Structure formats: C-alpha cells, structure tokens
Amino acid sequence: MTAAIQFDQLRLPPECEKLRAEVRAFIAEEIEGGSIKPSGATGGDSFSREFSRKVGAKGWLGMTWPKKYGGHERTFLERYVVTEELRVANAPTRLHFVADRQSGPILIKYAPEHIKMKVLPAICRGECCFAIGMSEPNSGSDLFAARTKATKTDGGWLINGTKIWTSNAHQADYMIGLFRTSQPTKENRRHGLTQFLVDMKTKGITCNPVYQITGHHDFNEVVFDNAFVSEDHVLGEIDGAWKQATSELAYERSGPERFLETYYVLEELVRVLGPDPDVRGAEGLGRLVAQLHTLRRMSVSVAGMLHAGKEPVLEAAIVKDVGTIWEQRLPHKARELAAFSEPEATNQIPFEKKLAYATTIAPKLTIQGGTTEVLRGIIARGLGLR
Amino acid sequence: MSETSAIVAETAARIFEDLADPQTVNQAKDEAWQAPLWASLEESGLTLAWVPDTLGGAGASLADGFEVVKVAGRFAATVPLAETLLAGWLLSEAGLSSPTGTMTVAPSRWADELKIDAAGVITGKARNVPFGRSAEHIAVLADGPSGPVVALVKLSDVRAGDGRNLAGDSSAELSFDKVRAVAHAPAPAGLDRKCLMLLGATVRANQMAGALETVLAITTRYSGERVAFEKPISKFQAVQHNLARLAGETAAAVAAAGSAADTFANGITDDRLFLEAAGAKIRVSEAATEGASIGHQVHGAIGFTKEHILHRFTLRLWSWRDDFGNESDWAVRLGRMIAAKGADDLWPLVASR
Numbered sequence: 001m002t003a004a005i006q007f008d009q010l011r012l013p014p015e016c017e018k019l020r021a022e023v024r025a026f027i028a029e030e031i032e033g034g035s036i037k038p039s040g041a042t043g044g045d046s047f048s049r050e051f052s053r054k055v056g057a058k059g060w061l062g063m064t065w066p067k068k069y070g071g072h073e074r075t076f077l078e079r080y081v082v083t084e085e086l087r088v089a090n091a092p093t094r095l096h097f098v099a100d101r102q103s104g105p106i107l108i109k110y111a112p113e114h115i116k117m118k119v120l121p122a123i124c125r126g127e128c129c130f131a132i133g134m135s136e137p138n139s140g141s142d143l144f145a146a147r148t149k150a151t152k153t154d155g156g157w158l159i160n161g162t163k164i165w166t167s168n169a170h171q172a173d174y175m176i177g178l179f180r181t182s183q184p185t186k187e188n189r190r191h192g193l194t195q196f197l198v199d200m201k202t203k204g205i206t207c208n209p210v211y212q213i214t215g216h217h218d219f220n221e222v223v224f225d226n227a228f229v230s231e232d233h234v235l236g237e238i239d240g241a242w243k244q245a246t247s248e249l250a251y252e253r254s255g256p257e258r259f260l261e262t263y264y265v266l267e268e269l270v271r272v273l274g275p276d277p278d279v280r281g282a283e284g285l286g287r288l289v290a291q292l293h294t295l296r297r298m299s300v301s302v303a304g305m306l307h308a309g310k311e312p313v314l315e316a317a318i319v320k321d322v323g324t325i326w327e328q329r330l331p332h333k334a335r336e337l338a339a340f341s342e343p344e345a346t347n348q349i350p351f352e353k354k355l356a357y358a359t360t361i362a363p364k365l366t367i368q369g370g371t372t373e374v375l376r377g378i379i380a381r382g383l384g385l386r
Numbered sequence: 387m388s389e390t391s392a393i394v395a396e397t398a399a400r401i402f403e404d405l406a407d408p409q410t411v412n413q414a415k416d417e418a419w420q421a422p423l424w425a426s427l428e429e430s431g432l433t434l435a436w437v438p439d440t441l442g443g444a445g446a447s448l449a450d451g452f453e454v455v456k457v458a459g460r461f462a463a464t465v466p467l468a469e470t471l472l473a474g475w476l477l478s479e480a481g482l483s484s485p486t487g488t489m490t491v492a493p494s495r496w497a498d499e500l501k502i503d504a505a506g507v508i509t510g511k512a513r514n515v516p517f518g519r520s521a522e523h524i525a526v527l528a529d530g531p532s533g534p535v536v537a538l539v540k541l542s543d544v545r546a547g548d549g550r551n552l553a554g555d556s557s558a559e560l561s562f563d564k565v566r567a568v569a570h571a572p573a574p575a576g577l578d579r580k581c582l583m584l585l586g587a588t589v590r591a592n593q594m595a596g597a598l599e600t601v602l603a604i605t606t607r608y609s610g611e612r613v614a615f616e617k618p619i620s621k622f623q624a625v626q627h628n629l630a631r632l633a634g635e636t637a638a639a640v641a642a643a644g645s646a647a648d649t650f651a652n653g654i655t656d657d658r659l660f661l662e663a664a665g666a667k668i669r670v671s672e673a674a675t676e677g678a679s680i681g682h683q684v685h686g687a688i689g690f691t692k693e694h695i696l697h698r699f700t701l702r703l704w705s706w707r708d709d710f711g712n713e714s715d716w717a718v719r720l721g722r723m724i725a726a727k728g729a730d731d732l733w734p735l736v737a738s739r
Contacts, residue, residue: 004603005633007641009387009648011739020737088733263733270729277725279718286717289724290668293661293736294642301641315637322634376630383606383629385620 004383005315007297010304016081023085026058036091039350041264041357045218046092047171049127055086055093056126061100065108070121076251080303084256084296090264098168099123102252103130103176110236110244111197119174119197131169133177133198133222137162141374143178144190144242148224150179156230157181157196159204162223167368169220170207172200182239190242195235202227214360252369254302254316259295259323261365262330262358266292268351269334272341284337288330295323314382321375328365331358387453394435394446395453399460401426406463408600408695417464424465424488433467434484436475441483443474451475452592452647459596462698464555466490466517468589473525476582480536480571487522490515490541492560493579494586494710502528502535506567511559516709518558519546526562527573527582534578537567551705553698576655584659586710587667588646594670594706595643597699598636601681604696605632609684625684632680635673642666645739658738660723664716671713674703 030036035051037043055061063079065071086093104123107116122128139145148161159179169175175198182192198205204227210219236244266288273281298319305312335355341348366372380386387395405423427433435451437443455468466488473489492512493500500510508528515524524544526537543566547559606629609620619625646666649659678700682689689696707713724732 005599005637005640007637007644009644011648084737088737267729267732270725270732273725275726275728277721282719282721282725283714283717284721285724286664286719286721287668287672287713289661289720289732289736290642290665290717291672293665293739294638294645294669296736297645297739298637298641314633318634318637321630322638373627376627377623379630379633380626383602383633385606385609385626385629 005318006305006312007301007315008305008308010301010307012077012081012300015075016077019078020081020085022058023060023082026054027085027089027091030054030091031089036089038090039353040090041354042216043090043092044087044261044264045094045216045361047094047129047168048092049095051092052095052126054126055096056124061096061126062104062120062124065104065120065124069108069116070124072124076307077303080256080300084260087257087260088263094168095129095171096123096126097257098132099128099130099174101255102132103174105251106176106195106235106244107197110195112232115197115232122173128174129168129172131166131172131175131200131220131222133163133166133169133175135163135165137164140165141371144184144193146178146180146193148177148179150181150194150196150229152181153228156228156233159196159198159224159227159229162221164219164221165210166207166220166222167218169200169222170209170217174198175200175222176235178241188242192239193241194238195241195244196229197233197235198227198229199233202229204228213363214357249370250302250306250311250313250316253320253375254299254306254312256296256299258320259292259299259327262327262362263292264354265331265334265351265358268347268354269338271347272338272351274341278340280340281337284333288333291326295319295326299323314379317375317378317382320370321372321379324365325372328362331355331362335359388449390447391450391453394432394450395457397430398427398432398454398457401430401432402457402461402463406461406465408461408698411463412693412695412698420465423463427465427467428486433470433488434474434486436471437478437484441478441481442486443478443484447651449647449651452588452644452651455589456592456596456643459593460600462553462597462600462702464553466521468593469516469521472582472586472589473523475585476525476527476536476577477538477569479577480573482536482538482569482571485523485538485568488517488520489523489525490517490521491525491527491582491586492518493527493582496579496583496711496715500526500528500562502526502530502537502567502570504531506537506570508537508539508562508565508567510562512562513559514549514551514557514708515546515560516551517556518560519548519556523568524560526567527577527579530572532572534573535570536573536577537570539565539567551702551708553701553705555702555705557705581655583711584663585650587716588643588650588663590706590709591639591643591663591666591670592647594674594703595636595639597703597706598639598670598673598677601677601696601699601703602629602632602636604699605629605681605684608689612686619684628680628684632677632684635677635680639670639673639677642669649739657723657727657735661720661735662739664711664720667711667716668713668720671707674707678703 431444
C-alpha cells in the first residue's frame with residue numbers, strides 16, 4: 001500500500017516574497033492610475049495594450065526564458081507569484097497571458113532561431129498576443145479529429161479550413177495552429193497533424209465573431225482560405241504534433257489561474273457577510289476558505305515539484321480537475337450564502353455585479369484547456385486504469 | 387519529507403505490515419493481535435515519539451510524529467498510537483514525564499468542561515474521548531485556579547461510559563468525580579484549549595489522509611480485479627471517473643493534512659496555523675465523506691460486508707471527522723476569523739502559506 005499521490009511541502013522561497021511585495025506595489029499604483037478597477041468584474045478578461053506593456057517593462061513576462069530572447073531567467077516559482085497576484089487583483093492580462101504561459105514555451109522548444117529572436121522579445125515586452133488554434137466545428141476534446149488542412153506548396157504550406165471557439169483570434173498577432181498534413185494511419189490515429197506558427201495578418205484569414213453568453217466577444221470562427229504559411233513556421237515534427245502536445249501540460253494545468261478565476265466573488269462575499277456573520281454565513285465562508293487554501297497548497301506544491309525537475313503529471317491534472325470545479329461552484333455557493341444579507345450592506349451592488357459576471361462565465365471553466373471529462377481520463381490513466 | 391522522517395515512517399510501516407495487516411486483523415476472532423503490535427511500537431520508541439528523552443521518550447521531531455500517524459491511518463489499526471503521541475506531547479510541554487503503555491487525551495471537544503484545583507483534584511466531564519475506556523492513562527488539559535493545567539490521570543480512577551464510534555472503537559464519556567491526578571503542572575504560556583484542538587485536528591487529519599490513501603489503493607486495485615459485463619469494471623468510463631474523483635479528494639486530503647503538519651513542525655503559531663489546521667480538518671473531513679462513499683460505490687456489495695477490509699477504513703474516516711472538532715465547527719471558527727479580519731486580508735493570509 002504505497003502512496004501514489006505526492007505533494008511535497010514546498011513553501012515559496014524569500015526571493016518570491018520580495019517579488020510579491022513588488023507586484024503588490026505595482027498593483028496598488030495601477031489601481032490608483034485606473035488601469036485596474038477593483039469594483040469591476042470583467043477586469044481579468046480585459047485586453048489592455050498599455051497594461052501588458054507595463055507588465056513587460058517590469059520584467060514579468062517571459063520570466064523563465066533565456067535572456068537572449070528577452071527573458072529574465074528567473075524561476076518558475078517567481079513566475080507563479082506574479083501570475084497569482086495579477087489574477088487575484090483581476091488585472092487586465094488577456095493580451096499577454098496565453099503567449100506568456102504556453103505559446104512562448106512552444107516556440108522556445110520548436111521554432112527556428114530567427115523566429116525566436118523576432119517573436120519572443122515582443123512577447124516579453126507585452127506587445128504580442130497569441131491565439132490557440134485547436135478546436136474545430138467537429139473537433140473539440142478529440143483534437144485528433146482536426147481536419148483543417150495544410151497542403152505543401154512552394155516554400156511553405158497552404159491552409160484551408162475552419163477553427164472555432166478561438167479566443168483572442170480577432171486581436172491576436174499570431175496563432176499556434178494544429179493542422180492536418182497527412183491522413184491518420186491505421187496504427188496511429190494521432191498521426192498526421194502538425195503545429196504551425198501563423199501570422200494573423202496573413203492574406204486568406206478571416207475572423208468572424210462568436211458572442212458568448214456573457215454578451216462579450218471573445219470567441220471567433222477563424223476561416224482559412226489558401227492562407228500561406230512559410231516553411232520556417234512549421235513548429236516541430238511534420239505529422240508528429242501528437243508527440244509535442246503533452247510536454248508542457250503540467251505547467252498549464254496546475255497554475256493558480258486554474259482556481260482563482262472567480263476569486264473576486266469570494267472577496268466581495270466577505271464584505272457582504274460583514275465582520276460578524278451568522279453561523280450559516282461563517283460556516284460557508286470557512287469551508288470555502290479551507291477549500292481555497294487546500295487548492296493553493298496543491299498548486300504551489302506541483303509548482304515546486306516541477307521546479308525540482310519532477311513530473312507530477314497526475315497531481316497537475318488533479319489540480320485542474322478539483323480547482324476548476326471549485327471556481328465554477330464558487331459564485332453559486334456565494335449566492336446562497338449571501339441570500340439573507342441586508343441589501344444596505346455597503347458593497348451589495350459590486351457583489352451582485354461580480355456575481356452575475358462570474359455566474360455567466362462559470363460554465364467555461366471546466367471546458368477550456370481540457371474538459372473535466374478529459375482530465376478524469378488522464379487521472380484514470382495516472383492511476384493505471386487505462 | 388526529511389530523511390529521518392522517511393526512516394521513521396518506514397519503521398512504522400514495517401511494524402504495521404507485520405503485526406496489523408488489515409486482512410489478518412479483520413479476520414481475527416479477538417483482539418489478541420493488539421498486544422504484540424503495541425509492544426513493538428513501544429519498543430521502537432514510536433509511542434512516545436513526541437516526548438523528549440529527558441522525560442522518557444524518543445525525542446523525535448513533530449514532523450516525524452505526523453508521518454507516524456499518517457502511516458497508522460493507512461492501516462486503520464485500532465490502537466491509541468495517535469492519542470498516546472498527543473498525550474505525551476501535552477505532558478512534555480508541561481515538563482511532566484510520560485508513563486509507558488497506552489494513553490489518551492482530553493478534551494477532544496470544544497464544549498467539555500474540566501476543572502482542576504490547586505491540589506490536583508479534577509472534576510468534570512469529557513465526552514467522546516477516543517480509547518477512553520481502553521487506554522491506561524489520560525493526559526488532561528484542565529482549567530486551574532490560575533490558568534490551564536496539564537495533568538496525568540490513571541484511567542482506572544475515572545468512570546468511563548461504554549460509548550463506541552462507528553467502527554466500534556471506544557469513544558467514551560469520562561466522568562471525573564474528584565479524581566486525583568498522578569502528576570500535574572501548569573501549562574506553559576500559549577498552551578490552551580485552542581492549541582490542543584489545533585494539534586489534535588492536525589493529527590486526525592493526517593490519520594484520515596493515510597486512511598484515504600488506502601481507500602484509493604484498495605478501490606483502484608479492486609476495480610481491476612472485478613469483472614462485470616465481460617471486462618474489469620476499471621475499464622468503464624463511469625467507474626474511472628469515480629476513481630478520478632476519489633483520487634482528487636485523496637490528493638486534497640494529503641496536501642491539506644501535510645501542509646498543516648508542516649506548519650506545526652515549523653513552529654508557526656498565529657493565524658496562519660489556524661488557517662492550516664482548521665483548513666486541514668475541514669477539507670480532509672469533506673474528502674472523507676466524498677471519498678468513503680466512492681470507495682463503497684466502486685466495491686459494490688462486497689465492500690458492505692464485515693469480511694471485506696474496506697469498512698475498517700471508511701467507518702473510521704466517518705468517525706474521525708468528529709474528533710477534535712468536526713468540519714462544521716472548524717468552518718464556523720475559520721469563517722469568523724476571516725470575516726473579522728476583513729476582505730482585504732483574505733488573500734494575503736492565503737498567499738502567506
């Protein structure tokens with residue numbers, strides 16, 4: 001009876017806490033200056049060229065990347081602190097978040113040198129927005145059903161087909177897209193897909209907005225009509241994207257953004273309940289805080305294990321599974337706990353506004369970046385069931 | 387985990403494997419297996435791990451002791467190891483020596499009232515004292531004329547009820563009718579009811595995390611053995627997803643309990659400790675509720691029988707939720723603390739851990 005699940009008891013080192021103080025000071029300035037609005041709910045989903053540039057100027061983008069690409073060669077744990085502090089402050093990080101978290105690391109691994117030298121410094125400056133071109137009308141969780149085609153032509157490839165639910169595509173400078181370069185084989189249905197770096201200004205690309213239930217435009221349908229991508233924009237092995245897709249996933253799954261996306265509701269709930277809540281309010285709040293604390297300890301622990309060179313694939317998938325369900329239920333739980341609060345409580349209006357927004361975005365939390373169902377399949381594999 | 391903690395945990399695991407194998411214990415006709423197990427634990431110094439050698443113990447670190455109780459939880463063995471550790475710790479804090487043999491500790495509830503006079507005579511009641519009927523001694527934290535006092539009492543001097551928890555382990559009401567303590571001393575500054583409850587909660591949380599690890603292990607194994615509709619049930623997606631949820635709950639329990647233990651071991655005593663220890667008991671108890679029911683669901687009817695070992699873990703998981711403060715109680719206390727500090731202090735507290 002040996003323990004299969006491991007959480008090393010990592011505490012963030014002193015350099016992280018020094019950095020945290022710097023990030024908090026920056027956030028305080030930005031609240032003062034008006035770029036972060038604590039009374040709003042949509043901040044974290046907002047796109048701000050000015051704000052992203054400031055974060056870049058602080059040296060908080062590409063933090064772990066090599067200096068020659070504009071990075072700062074700091075630790076993954078330091079990046080963790082910046083991510084969580086900006087997330088909790090509901091800062092407008094939409095422009096740079098995807099590029100910094102996952103597109104940059106893919107380029108570092110698979111792009112040719114001259115492209116890295118061009119694109120990575122722009123990400124680090126906070127000037128470069130990325131979209132992820134994975135889902136298609138008939139390919140969501142089942143990535144390997146993708147049909148958008150890349151056909152070989154002189155000096156590169158011609159892309160034809162449609163990607164959908166593509167966040168940021170209308171504002172993105174680049175997309176990392178997954179396109180079909182060969183048919184799958186009988187032995188391996190995952191064969192035949194290739195990753196490409198696509199400049200979104202390329203002729204033949206059209207973005208059509210898809211409005212979400214929040215009323216906001218975030219999703220897009222991206223149509224490729226003979227869009228040309230040059231040879232040097234192939235990322236990694238042709239037909240072999242399936243080998244590349246999983247390597248960075250532990251980082252993407254276990255970060256603080258996997259349970260803090262609706263945090264602002266909890267903070268407002270504390271204000272609504274007031275300094276001396278009744279037993280029901282106190283118990284509900286206590287449970288939520290215990291759950292949040294546990295999630296953060298799990299997430300920090302995974303960060304520490306990654307930092308130490310371990311591969312906590314199972315633990316990372318668990319953080320996303322448990323974390324996204326928690327952040328999804330949080331607005332509903334907060335609503336129940338606030339049910340008997342007096343409307344004249346000082347912050348009733350911001351609470352209701354934030355609650356409304358969190359409630360409407362909640363469904364996506366267990367879908368984006370790997371659904372609950374997919375994650376549980378991964379966990380089952382980690383347990384040796386598959 | 388440090389190297390010493392790993393060695394201590396390994397020693398404990400070996401003793402339990404040899405002398406408290408759940409299958410063997412479950413089939414035993416009586417409790418004769420307990421004496422050799424206790425003797426072996428005692429001989430290895432594990433029972434008084436938290437007692438310094440100057441007071442007759444093994445002088446192990448708090449971290450080592452938490453590893454031991456987690457291992458004990460993995461075996462769900464019915465001996466008062468965790469309670470003896472706690473009792474030894476309490477006595478040592480007041481500079482009292484620990485006797486050999488089994489001990490337990492009181493109070494393990496917020497509401498119990500125990501008073502001690504200047505001559506060391508104790509009156510009052512303690513309810514749901516784990517092993518209150520079967521242990522030899524009890525360490526008591528009682529209210530004295532000028533503050534909390536730690537006392538060592540012979541359990542044969544105390545009237546014990548025959549209450550039992552869901553698993554059949556003694557969980558007794560103890561009546562102290564002017565009982566004279568064997569030894570007593572004032573508790574050092576900072577050692578109060580809250581402190582004992584926080585440590586007790588952290589100890590139970592670690593036992594429960596260990597028990598959940600075993601529930602996950604045996605449930606996963608069983609799902610691979612049991613064939614239905616011509617394949618192992620582990621191949622059904624619905625079963626896999628249940629097991630994934632069980633893994634998630636177990637992971638949360640292991641992380642929360644380990645984190646609280648680490649906080650104690652590092653001597654942190656302020657709001658951070660309260661968040662960690664209360665948070666652990668709350669989250670681990672929630673995991674116990676969820677995890678035990680999944681364990682039973684996957685096992686089907688066989689897991690509902692006496693002959694299967696699953697109940698050794700699930701019944702204790704359910705019962706242990708109530709010792710040293712249940713999750714509702716701790717949640718109210720934690721919620722009040724957070725509310726009193728205010729919204730702006732919530733994240734700084736969470737991020738401080």
